Amino acid sequence: MNVVVTGASGLLGWDVADAFEERGHKVTRFMGRKDIDLLDTKATCQAIRSACPDLVVHAAGYRDLDDLELHPRDGFKTNVLGTWNVIQGCRETSSKLIYISSDTVFDGARKTGGYNEFDTTCPVNAYGRTKVAAEKTIESLWGRSFIVRTALLFGYKGHRGNNFLFNVLDQLRTGNRISASIDQICCPSYTADLAHALVDLGESDWFGTYHISNSGSASRYEVSCAVAELSGLDAGLIVPAESDSTKVARRAKRTVFDSLVWPATFGYELPNWHDALRRCMESCGELEEGKR
Template sequence: MRVMVTGASGLLGEEIADHFEAKGHEVIRLKGRKQLDLRDLEAVMHFVEDTHPDAIVHAAAIKNVDEAEKDPEGTYLTNTVATRNVAMAAGKCGAKMVYISTDAVFDGEKENVYHEFDPVGPINVYGASKLAGEQAVKELCERHFIVRTGLLFGLKGRRETNMVRGLFARWAKGEVIPAAVNQRCSNTYTRDLSRAIEIMANTEYYGTYHICNNGRASRYEFYLKLCTMAGYSPDQVQPAQASAIRYARRHKNTAMISLLYKDTFKDEMSDWEDAVSRFMEEYKKEN
């Protein structure tokens, strides 16, 4: 299968591209606007017509929630308009499309985990722009998979913007990092997510799926796990309220369950603690 991956220099996009290549697929890596500006409909249509991929995995997006709140127009151009363009091109050439969405499409008020049939209701610009992207994909590309996932961690992407690498660098300097105790989600290892996406893309079971590691944790619990496994003092993670740390409004709980994914593909995602342990093994191998 010839697979086009947008955002292929990012944390998830690079992991997806590497995994598809390892599985024997031909991969077209789109790494940035200099190569192809996804906001330019005509350019996207021509590129997809020329390369004629069998599948497009659209991972490119503005993901910084606070920056999205400060620049809503730019966020919608990247997260919604660009997604519409990719969906239109995929629909025209008959390609499958995998759109990487987010748990931020929910309002975060549910006490339990979210499943695929729960009503959506984003509370910030980032979530609203991604939900609008979902709607564009549904309207314009019949052969689509929408993948909602949680807080991502992994080894790929630019080192200077990799969240976990940044945490380790700060802890190594002796810094104490505040982490929200009232913000819970499903932390997800990019390697596990990429594996699941490849399984899914080889089928025609189209629809919206939650794909995340099992379980839920606060940002504080997640950071504490990383900190102690990396050999730093647990005192270097300070419990805090999300409102004291962040600019944009944050969800209380966006933890999800991969209900439909598990039932459809007969595949189970591991627990997030296990995923962190495997991530740390890989991290220590390279450091």
């Protein structure tokens, strides 16, 4: 297949582009705003037309929750108008579309069990509202689409700034205390594992909405402590905190997935997040000697 990946300079997009190439697909990488600004409708459609894609993976987005809460118009432009433009390019080329959405479409308060793909969305912050609006735009305009909700991504490719794993490692190495929320529980996901699942998805025609993440659930505090333990750094520097006391945007508290569609259609689940974190840290040389 000819595959276009938007946001290919980002944490997830980079791994997605690599994973499709590893499976023998021809990939055109849209590396970010300096390459193609997805807010420019004509430029976006022209760039997609030039690549003649069978599939577009739209992994570009604006994901700083607190910044987006303060500047919602900018967030809506990037996450919703940008998606609208990508949809137009897909319609012109009859290309399939994979859109990366998020567990923040849920409020994390109304369910004691996990969220499945058929649960009603109810975001608690501006970022979540942009993801719901993008999903609805796709559903109303382009049927050859997959909407993939995922959560708390960790990986080591793409921009280093705003990278969860490196933020924790950098702070611990400098001996700084960091606060990590204990009250936000989700299903953390390794970008490389998710990327391989997206290849399986993109090769299929089972359009619809999916919840895809690594198995198991954890708080940001638990994941941060696991990073410290696997790297041999001092987990004592990590201070458990309530998210609402430190953040601008409200956080959804428990957005664990109970994925129904993915295991039914593809017959496998992604490995446990802790095993995935170990593999991720080994791949980027951050795993402590003796922990292999």
